[in-house]
Amino acid sequence: MQTIRLSNNEYDFEAYSKSRRQLIEAKLSEYLAASHPDNLWQSMRYSVLSGGKKLRALLCLASAECIIGLDKDIEAFLLLSCAIEMVHAMSLIHDDLPALDNDDYRRGKPTNHKVYGEATALLAGDALLMLAIETIIEKTPSRIERQILLNIIGRFSQAIGATGMIGGQILDLSFTGKLEDIRNNKDKTTDSEAKTIEAIHKGKTGALIKFSVWSGALLAGANEQQLQLLEQFADKLGFAFQIADDLLDSTGNLATLGKTPGKDEAANKVTWVTVFGEKTAREKLQKLEKEGLAILNNDQLANNQIAPLSELLKYAIYRTN
Amino acid sequence: MQTIRLSNNEYDFEAYSKSRRQLIEAKLSEYLAASHPDNLWQSMRYSVLSGGKKLRALLCLASAECIIGLDKDIEAFLLLSCAIEMVHAMSLIHDDLPALDNDDYRRGKPTNHKVYGEATALLAGDALLMLAIETIIEKTPSRIERQILLNIIGRFSQAIGATGMIGGQILDLSFTGKLEDIRNNKDKTTDSEAKTIEAIHKGKTGALIKFSVWSGALLAGANEQQLQLLEQFADKLGFAFQIADDLLDSTGNLATLGKTPGKDEAANKVTWVTVFGEKTAREKLQKLEKEGLAILNNDQLANNQIAPLSELLKYAIYRTN
Known part of the structure; x- marks a missing residue:
């Protein structure tokens, strides 16, 4: 197992994330x-091994390593992080289908249904969901307590399902096209608009990101206070990730993004950027970054290996694709 | 808990299946x-509570009751059978989508996407998959051994995924339109055509039916020999169910079927009926019925409550919708 032995001070995020991504991709390929x-x-x-940031998998590993330290056996966390990436890939495949976002490009390549047809793409998504659950059950070392494994699978299902990611996608769809209504509605307070957007984001991207951080820490043996703090951290990171995504949609181009930009405005999607504008979005990102880093510096976590998590927060915000 | 206390000899299948269906539907509604x-x-x-035969749920209960007897607490098996029905409903929703079979009617009502739109239908299917897993984890009584629960969820994922139902759907799609090739191909033996059809059916409908019978019996404490026999029985029933389905497609009408008939021939689907004709299909059904009943009459099972299972086999074959 390739590991990195560095103190938080002399920590190299580039090397860390590169080595972890390689481990994740090798396992996924297996x-x-x-x-x-x-x-x-x-x-x-095609969709799981097409590059991509692997942010959720990295978060799961970083969260685990925050608890156990950087030079430990990460096999059990690695397979969990792979299962999360399978589900993320499934969400992209289904999201890109003509019935939903109807996207032709993803990560700079034609979307799954453009290559394999809609029927196969749809069923490949379904199969990935099941493979993710199967992988956790089949591959998790037997030393892990069975009830903990069940808790993880139960919460995984919730994070993906109607109360999580899929619920958020439905909310997102139900507000799509209503941007003008929200912009023109003088009765609505800015506060309620912000809450709508946060509810969409919490489901659509937040739920799986939160699960990634929580499950890695739980499996690593984090205590209750640490779990709560890491979940709060994940909420900040998840929301920041989505706002950054919306900013990139508004300001990026196909070459750097690898997917079609400008789709939110064109589809009248309700996002922080389309409702409040780019300047307010950047201010919100700064606020979320500050709040996220403050959580990691809480006494319960500050002596742990928090560097990968804090770097991943910055990466989620300042990335260019 | 409503139960039926009858010996195998004076057993009333109508009353049994009606009472069990009511229990299943009440739980699903909850x-x-x-x-x-x-x-x-x-x-x-809409799709889970739209009536339907609930055959898979009934099989799970009947298999459990074959082991524990007819007048016992069936709560734990009931929730498992509900989870199976959620997955079955999901498979119908996705199957009916324009990208796959493009069906407008199911159980005599407009298909899910005709009522809620393609995007919601697709996501409702995904959400049902996750709800099924969540339900098993959240609702199974804590007295059930955790490792057994994990075995059930693991095998459930396999039965649904790429090696089970979804794999079968893909096989089915890949042979759709190739009926003429198979009919005209003089080099191919009847044997290899039969194997192709059996492989499609084993995945598409067989895997979930087999899981239903196996999981009910496992949770009920069946021994290894009983499990093996019940799995063999489920293979016969699953294959017979699908051939009966293909016969109904060929001979039924919208009013009795509740879905559009004649689609297999029109779509050049490779089924036992389209390849070998109705007469051979009926002969195959008789053979499967005989083999299935013989398995139930094995010494390991014959003293158990096998009446519901044997009646369900006949029902799978002789039903009119």
């Missing part, structure tokens, strides 16, 4: 080894 | 209580 039916597995591999 | 976002939950309820 879990998604070619199998029968060929075209289904090819379609699954 | 697990799918209206929640937020409204339209997502409505869409989920």
